[in-house]
Amino acid sequence: MLLRPPADIPSSEITPESTYLSRRDFLGRGAGALAAAAALPGVARAMPPQDKDELTPYEDVTTYNNFYEFGTDKADPAENSKGFTTKPWSVVVDGLVKKPFTLQLEDFIKPHKLEDRTYRHRCVEAWSMVIPWQGFPMADFIKRAEPLGSAKYVQFFTLHDPKRMPGQERPILPWPYTEALRLDEAMHPLAMFGTGLYGKTLLPQNGAPLRTITPWKYGFKACKSIVRITFTEKQPLNTWQLTNASEYGFYANVNPEVDHPRWTQSKERRIGEFRRRVTLMFNGYPQVASLYGGMDLHKNF
Numbered sequence: 001m002l003l004r005p006p007a008d009i010p011s012s013e014i015t016p017e018s019t020y021l022s023r024r025d026f027l028g029r030g031a032g033a034l035a036a037a038a039a040l041p042g043v044a045r046a047m048p049p050q051d052k053d054e055l056t057p058y059e060d061v062t063t064y065n066n067f068y069e070f071g072t073d074k075a076d077p078a079e080n081s082k083g084f085t086t087k088p089w090s091v092v093v094d095g096l097v098k099k100p101f102t103l104q105l106e107d108f109i110k111p112h113k114l115e116d117r118t119y120r121h122r123c124v125e126a127w128s129m130v131i132p133w134q135g136f137p138m139a140d141f142i143k144r145a146e147p148l149g150s151a152k153y154v155q156f157f158t159l160h161d162p163k164r165m166p167g168q169e170r171p172i173l174p175w176p177y178t179e180a181l182r183l184d185e186a187m188h189p190l191a192m193f194g195t196g197l198y199g200k201t202l203l204p205q206n207g208a209p210l211r212t213i214t215p216w217k218y219g220f221k222a223c224k225s226i227v228r229i230t231f232t233e234k235q236p237l238n239t240w241q242l243t244n245a246s247e248y249g250f251y252a253n254v255n256p257e258v259d260h261p262r263w264t265q266s267k268e269r270r271i272g273e274f275r276r277r278v279t280l281m282f283n284g285y286p287q288v289a290s291l292y293g294g295m296d297l298h299k300n301f
Helices: 017-021 031-039 076-080 105-109 138-145 239-244 286-292
Strands: 090-095 101-104 114-122 127-137 153-158 178-182 192-197 211-213 226-232 267-270
Touching: 090 105, 101 105, 114 192, 127 138, 138 192, 138 226
Parallel strands: 090 226, 127 267
Antiparallel strands: 090 101, 114 127, 127 192, 153 178, 153 226, 192 211
16 A cells, blocks of 8 residues: 555545454455565565454554653653654764765655555563554665675664653663664565654654664664664674663564573563463564574574
């Protein structure tokens, strides 16, 4: 499904949340549909959630958040990001690229046809959500950046502005927040930049105006409110590695066989559900497994 930029969609054209939640025929496909979709060349569409998955309600998606720049409690981001402005917004692209540049995000998004994708998301804290995103493939942006042959990784940086992000006034993390992917991970068809959800413009608490989305990885791998994208040859350290490398690795692939030191990862609690469900390898996206062939996923966690 191709969409205009969310900001250009009148409210009368936005699909009601109740309609989203009733789309069982779309969301209730099982593993067979998943495998069939994965077999298609150049997959750039939503991979259907596991059987009987339902979308997490919009209210939960926008009020239960990890975004320490706005506070450490789950309700803090929605409350403390009120008034956070995202226009205009520029993104610096540098490092191992043909020619470093700065782009105005609105100018980049407008000519693009945004895609509608529904993804599962698994937090390292053992809770999960199912979210209908809008955005564009990360690969499209990387091709535009023209990385050099020596570039092996792409690193992302969140805005550092304590006046606008009050959580940054406390040294709970080394600011600015940074994350990175191997270049082939970032080029995978499932990886995308998010600019909206539920047919609406992305809210600050969810990472507006630009965030990474890699659904086979734990949630801490996301970088929100991105202002810089850098291409490097050596593997960068991400924020949580810098903070606690024994608990948070570079790859952050969902692996139910590798427990967090303080809790199990074999099961998860879907927000809105009481009973825990079994956690799937790569969060149920087996089409990324080839990226890690031959790797010890217990050591490379």
